[in-house]
Every structure is written in C-alpha cells, then in structure tokens.
Amino acid sequence: MTYDDLWRPLAAIYGSGEARAIVRYVLEERFGLSVADIYCGKVTQLSPDDQRLMGEMMERLLRSEPVQYVLGHADFCGRAFSVGPGVLIPRPETEDLCLWVEQGLAARGCASPALLDIGTGSGCIAVTLALDVAGAAVSAWDVSADALQVASGNAGRLGARVGFALVDALDPPAHTAMWDAVVSNPPYVRLGERAAMARNVLDYEPAGALFVPDADPLLFYRAIARYAKAALRPGGELYFEINEALAGEMRSLLLAEGFATAEVRNDRYGRPRFTKSTLE
Known part of the structure; x- marks a missing residue:
C-alpha cells in the first residue's frame, strides 16, 4: 500500500489534487505521518493493523463519505469538533x-x-x-x-x-x-x-x-x-x-x-x- 495506491482511486470522485489532499489529511490526522513521511514512502511501513484500518477508511471514502465523518471530527477555528x-x-x-x-x-x-x-x-x-x-x-x-x-x-x-x-x-x-x-x-x-x-x-x-x-x-x-x-x-x-x-x-x-x-x-x-x- 503506497500513497499513490491510496489517492489514485479517489481521483475519479474528487480530482487528483483533492484526492491527494484527502489522503494526506487522513494519514496525518489518524496515523501521525507528516508530509515528508508520506513522500518518503513511510506509508508502506504502516503496521498490519493500521493498514487494515486504512483500508476500511478508504472503502468509506470511495463511497463518497466525507473525510470528516470518516475521521470523526472537523477542524473549526483551531479546534476539533466531533461530527457524524x-x-x-x-x-x-x-x-x-x-x-x-x-x-x-x-x-x-x-x-x-x-x-x-x-x-x-x-x-x-x-x-x-x-x-x-x-x-x-x-x-x-x-x-x-x-x-x-x-x-x-x-x-x-x-x-x-x-x-x-x-x-x-x-x-x-x-x-x-x-x-x-x-x-x-x-x-x-x-x-x-x-x-x-x-x-x-x-x-x-x-x-x-x-x-x-x-x-x-x-x-x-x-x-x-x-x-x-x-x-x-x-x-x-x-x-x-x-x-x-x-x-x-x-x-x-x-x-x-x-x-x-x-x-x-x-x-x-x-x-x-x-x-x-x-x-x-
């Protein structure tokens, strides 16, 4: 599972730019990977449990579910608000x-x-x-x-x-x-x-x-x-x-x-x- 493997299927829904941004946001927020980590290929180093979780989240994203619902929160005025x-x-x-x-x-x-x-x-x-x-x-x-x-x-x-x-x-x-x-x-x-x-x-x-x-x-x-x-x-x-x-x-x-x-x-x-x- 690479970064490209993750964002490319989403491009059919959101376009390549937004698809990349959504996947980066999930990797940063849920798995703690920085942008540098992502582009250095550390997505491939996720644990088996994290890979499984990422796969489940990608299935939801591919059904056009908003990323904020997938993560369970949205940022607003510098604070994280639970949403669903x-x-x-x-x-x-x-x-x-x-x-x-x-x-x-x-x-x-x-x-x-x-x-x-x-x-x-x-x-x-x-x-x-x-x-x-x-x-x-x-x-x-x-x-x-x-x-x-x-x-x-x-x-x-x-x-x-x-x-x-x-x-x-x-x-x-x-x-x-x-x-x-x-x-x-x-x-x-x-x-x-x-x-x-x-x-x-x-x-x-x-x-x-x-x-x-x-x-x-x-x-x-x-x-x-x-x-x-x-x-x-x-x-x-x-x-x-x-x-x-x-x-x-x-x-x-x-x-x-x-x-x-x-x-x-x-x-x-x-x-x-x-x-x-x-x-x-």
Whole structure:
C-alpha cells in the first residue's frame, strides 16, 4: 500500500489534487505521518493493523463519505469538533461569521454579552463564541435532538459553557430583550440547487439542515428575524450566514422586517455570504 495506491482511486470522485489532499489529511490526522513521511514512502511501513484500518477508511471514502465523518471530527477555528451523520460538517467560511460576531461585540464594548446561536448543529458557532468572547453567556438551539447531543458533547470536551435547548426556529418562544447578539446559519440551499451538489454532501449530510423549498427559500430567515426583532436588547445585532445567490433578497427582507441596517459581507472566497442587522 503506497500513497499513490491510496489517492489514485479517489481521483475519479474528487480530482487528483483533492484526492491527494484527502489522503494526506487522513494519514496525518489518524496515523501521525507528516508530509515528508508520506513522500518518503513511510506509508508502506504502516503496521498490519493500521493498514487494515486504512483500508476500511478508504472503502468509506470511495463511497463518497466525507473525510470528516470518516475521521470523526472537523477542524473549526483551531479546534476539533466531533461530527457524524446527523450534523452538518463545519465549513471554513463559517469561521468568518464567528469572527464578525466577535468583532461586533468588541466594537460595542459589550461586556458579558448574552448570545444565542439558532440551529447550532455540531455546536461549532456556539462553542467558539463561548470560548473566545470573555464573559459570554451562550445559548444554542436546534430542532434535532441528535444534533444537540453532538453539540453538547463538543462543548463538554472543549470546556465551553453553553446552554442547549430543543427549539424549532420556525416556532420560537416569545422573548423580549434577552440577547445582545443572535447568530444563525440556517438551512438555505434551494431544492433546485441539488443537481449541482456533490455526492459527499447529498448522500451523507442531513437534508433537513441543508434544504429549503424553492418557493420560499428565506422562510427560516424571516422567522428568526421576527424573533430577533423582539428578543434583541437595545443595540443588539442579528448575524446570518446566507445563500450567496440570495444576498439582495436577504437585505430586502431584513429591511422590510424593520431592521435599520442590513450589511452584507463577503466570505474569505469573495462571495456574499453573511449579513449583520441592527435595530434603530
């Protein structure tokens, strides 16, 4: 079993560059081989047990299972978050959303802020804010009990204090002036966009956390914006990750719902992927 033996079959799925990167990532993360080790041929020196394990992992990868599920974790903001079927895999660009929230709180001089993450999934946003924002009191909601179990496990393992609750974003409780910031990365992929998506997403990641009807793709944003309008404290901010194809519609929705501002920001790849809104 050589490095070339491992990545070449994956190239039919991912292309040669990504296939090489996936195999390197597995060898580094699971078997402790450095890039230099890999290119010096030390893959051939794996023990029989490790070779057997690598073979099992390759079988999963060849079925287009995401490498993060195969390894059992995903990196986010410098931390390893446990993931598996039932929760979305944290994306690198969502780190930019967390940074924007942190910057907004710092600019406001918000001490010991009360923060809410709606649709927490793996808990990556809530846990990151709890660990990175001094004195923050963070709560997180999800409609999936399985997701909350994963998120709670991540919070406990990483030492973050987060209050988790089973709440449907489309039917939130009636709260008034509770939060200094509300942040959400809700479902936003239109069903009509499925055809352009890769198998490793479609076949494994939870559809309920991904897709919205073509006829009403902003339904989660509308519900959360209406909740946040009442639940934010004076000066509070609402942050969203959004579908880049709907940035204009998102800005119009937020203004129509009574927010005084609706700023759109690009992610690290130059795509309009986030909004920040404030009340008067």
